[in-house]
Amino acid sequence: MQARALFLRILEEQPENPAAWYWLARVSDDVDEQIVALERVLALKPHLSQVRARLKRLRTRQQAIQREKAAWARKQTSKAEKLRKRGEGEEATALLLDVVEKYEKHEKAWLLLSELVDEEEDRVIALQNVLALNPKNKAARARLDALLHFRENPLDLAALYEEEGRFDEALAIYHQAARHAESRQEWDTIYKGINRLERRRESGVRHVRPNVSIIRLTPGPFLLYFLLLMVHNGLDPLQFTPSLWLEGLSVLVGGFLLAVASVRSHHPIWTRVFGEPGGSGSRLARFALSMTGWTLIGIAFVLLFGASLERLGDYSSLSGLP
Amino acid sequence: MFPIKDTEPNRYSPFPMMTLFLIVINTVVLLLEPAWWREDHLFFREFGSTPSFILERFGPTVVASLTALFLHSGFFHLFGNMFALWVFGRRVEDACGPMRFLIFYLLCGVSADVMSTIVRSGSTIPSIGASGAVFGVMGAYLILYPAGRIRTLVLVWGPVIAWPRIRAIWIVLYFLGMQIIPAIDILFHGTEYYIGYWAHMGGFFASVTIFLFLRPEAFARYISDADV
The missing domain is CATH 1.20.120 (Four Helix Bundle (Hemerythrin (Met), subunit A))
Known part of the structure; x- marks a missing residue:
């Protein structure tokens, strides 16, 4: 590792040094880093056929590693899905976090994670990662748009929660909105919402979908x-x-x-x-x-x-x- | 017994816009009726609902079925119906919202007409009046607010009167009870009355459809046994 650090320091000072790039590739354990280093060598000295052959071998190895990782991620994600179905959300979340840490290209893991994490910001990040991997995922796009819309319009989200019977979550949003109300009129509207919800909760009104x-x-x-x-x-x-x-x-x-x-x-x-x-x-x-x-x-x-x-x-x- | 006022407040909307609109329309139509009468007395035949015409598909029966709801034979006929509509309609409209209440009101009126047509199938006497629809509204009131208290004028004895608050269930059952004997008489003896008793029953039976018109919150309250 000391040798790697040394070569990295040299490359900071001399980014066009092909020997330093070559030796970085030799001392590094990370296949991805080795590939990047050898690509730089070839960019600087395109005639080095041995380097080209080594790069080709590395790429084949990289693909094999990626396939292994993808298979592992699929297996772990389906395990997480089963855990979620059993109501073990926390265990499923931990498993998925491990998956995306080790193999961040697994779309389904990010998507599942976006449904499991509690924090809105984490949901946004997870959905953005889904879309980075697959920009055509319409469901993820719609969910991300909705999250961003509700971030800007929290009262819309409160109304939606109310309609879905999630009174506590709706009340929490109303209370938060009341603290940030900018006018008396806005505060009155929010207060009416709070009153209505509290009355409804006190009367034990059942939720109708x-x-x-x-x-x-x-x-x-x-x-x-x-x-x-x-x-x-x-x-x-x-x-x-x-x-x-x-x-x-x-x-x-x-x-x-x-x-x-x-x-x-x-x-x-x-x-x-x-x-x-x-x-x-x-x-x-x-x-x-x-x-x-x-x-x-x-x-x-x-x-x-x-x-x-x-x-x-x-x-x-x-x-x-x- | 004459119901005067529902003593409970509205929950969802402050003003019974549609109830008032219906009362105004009915009143305006009564005031205009003399101008529409013709020498051949066809006015009520055209715009009142006649059972034999409906069964023979003769004349504009659909239009007549609706226009008959807004025609009355005189001031007392109108007053009785509209007063009951005001007393019972205000809170039923509150639980539905104005437009859904309008559809419910018309539905009860047309149901009343259909029931009247079935029972008086051979009759060529046109029926008019909003009472079938009003009975539907009363039925809906009974379903939604059976424990609601209505300030009622009661003629105790001669000039002695009282105005107690009576539970809606007793008032509605009283008015419904008044229909039953003549309705049976019509059914078994074919007696012709000037009052559409079976139309009232038809409107009342149609009131069960109120559940298709309630606001979501009012419906949730109803099935939760909370005050609607």
């Missing part, structure tokens, strides 16, 4: 439409035409969009359609979605009313009725 709320709220407008269709068709559902069913589908989709717009959740619509990093719908996105929902519902009802009004002429024959 956002998806359940969406499923529950979706069929309301369709039910009204269906009853009107029944009225239109003499209470005989067999008389419904395919176009009426299609309009009914439009009402159902409209009802679904309205439900999504009225429930704060991590629905894919927010990220896929609106490209929102927070993934829970900004005020504008919610407005746009609910307007789309109302439009779909409105179109179906207008068409049904139109079909109904077409029959208004029937009344000309009414004079004979009692």
